Amino acid sequence: MAETMPSALVVVELLAAYHSLLLAVLVGLRRISIPLALMCAVFALHMLVNLGAGFGLMVGPLDVSDAFGLFYGPLFYLFVRGLVYAEGQPRWRDALHGLPGLAVAVFHLPVVAARTFGFVALVIYVLAAFRALRRHRSRSPQLRSDDLSVDLRWVHRSILVFAAVALFDIARSSARAVGQLAWAGDEMLALILIVVVGLLSTMAWRSTLHRQLHGEIEAADQTELANADKAADYQTLFAVIDQVVESRQLWREPRLSLNDVAEACGLHARDVSGAINGVARVSFSDYINAARVDAFDRLLGDPNQRQRALLELAFEVGFNSKSAFNRIYSKLRGRTPTAALRELRSADEAPVSRPES
Incomplete structure (x- = not known):
């Protein structure tokens, strides 16, 4: 019997899982950003679960693919918080942000309910991240002369790219559901995964530079200095x-x-x-x-x-x-x-x- 070659999507998912797991280890060991390390690890696990589901290994209670979307929002917000505030690194109580995702994984909520809740939560966390970024942008010029070197507008661009990727994936999934596979096949999903891996790599690189420049706002600097005596x-x-x-x-x-x-x-x-x-x-x-x-x-x-x-x-x-x-x-x-x-x-x-x- 002739051996069948793995599809392009399978290869990309394997490489995405490997690369993301490697990023998670490097970012975690260097203590650049624990939330970013967890985000990379969750994405790697997401890819492995998708692979298992594709091969029929993840069925019934093992199919938890819909739960992953509930982890990305909290982890992204915690990542941004760590970039903005020197004391913004995660604490044990921040683990509560992961409870909705665990609940979906354990109780297997309906797909529509899980995705709707995940979308709403993602919007809330992204808005919270934007608020923290706005705070950093307004305070940094008041505290240091090289504020342009620690500017976080690259995080804004990352959010926009992620949003564009998410919207494109929704459109791709919708087109696939109605049978329009010309542009909605596995090749387009593979392209989306490549873009996501590239973004995670960029976030790891830029956050490393940010750490080296000590671009976070210290606790003593978070008050409005213009309101002095x-x-x-x-x-x-x-x-x-x-x-x-x-x-x-x-x-x-x-x-x-x-x-x-x-x-x-x-x-x-x-x-x-x-x-x-x-x-x-x-x-x-x-x-x-x-x-x-x-x-x-x-x-x-x-x-x-x-x-x-x-x-x-x-x-x-x-x-x-x-x-x-x-x-x-x-x-x-x-x-x-x-x-x-x-x-x-x-x-x-x-x-x-x-x-x-």
Whole structure:
């Protein structure tokens, strides 16, 4: 009897299970994100259960495939919470989020009820994740000068991609149910699984970088710093802060934080934040980056410095990435650094007009 080759879907599910399980081990052992490690492990188990069901091994009480959808929402929210808050790592009580999924697996609720409940729960958890992300985006510029390096907009994009994949899979399942298999066959499901594995890998990579940069908000930083003591003389405080920042060139530190400036000035972080917000009318990040741009322009104004690479000058004044430097400089000056250099060189080469005798 001739041996039958496994289908493309079977191969992809096996590879997805293997890759996701490997991700779970790596992320878990490095303690990058326990929720992400669990999410990868759950997805790997999901693939194995699907394989078992396809081969007729998962029947009756063993067929728990509908329960997996109830785990992804809570795990994704806990993953985001850990990215946003330094104290956001999972605790034992967070295991309660998994009870609905366990209930569906044990009691085998009807498919429609399980999927409806899973969809509603997923929407709630995603909204909670968006709320945490919005909090991080509003607080981070008030606490550190390199807020762009720990920006979490990639998580927003991940959510949108996951949503697009989910909607496409729903459309594929619906088309398959009515017999339109031209684009709704196993090949399309295999493609969806490849995209999901790619997203999990990207999330593992980006969350590793986020951890290395300590991009989480500390517990002491979660209060609104702008609501500091209104009786403080912010004008006087800002003069002190501005003098210390300029005289000691604190802006040259790429990862300069609000606490660093407060310590250098001998002030409380809330007073520093209140003075910058109240007098300069900008966030801490904008204030420091404006000082960096001013320092860059001073270097660029020196003819002896113009032979150096622009990025070298940018790094010297405290920027830590080309994209952040170009974005901030263009925002503050209305032109790119290259355009600014070109204008200076044109001015140097222009003939000097002399008054008529």
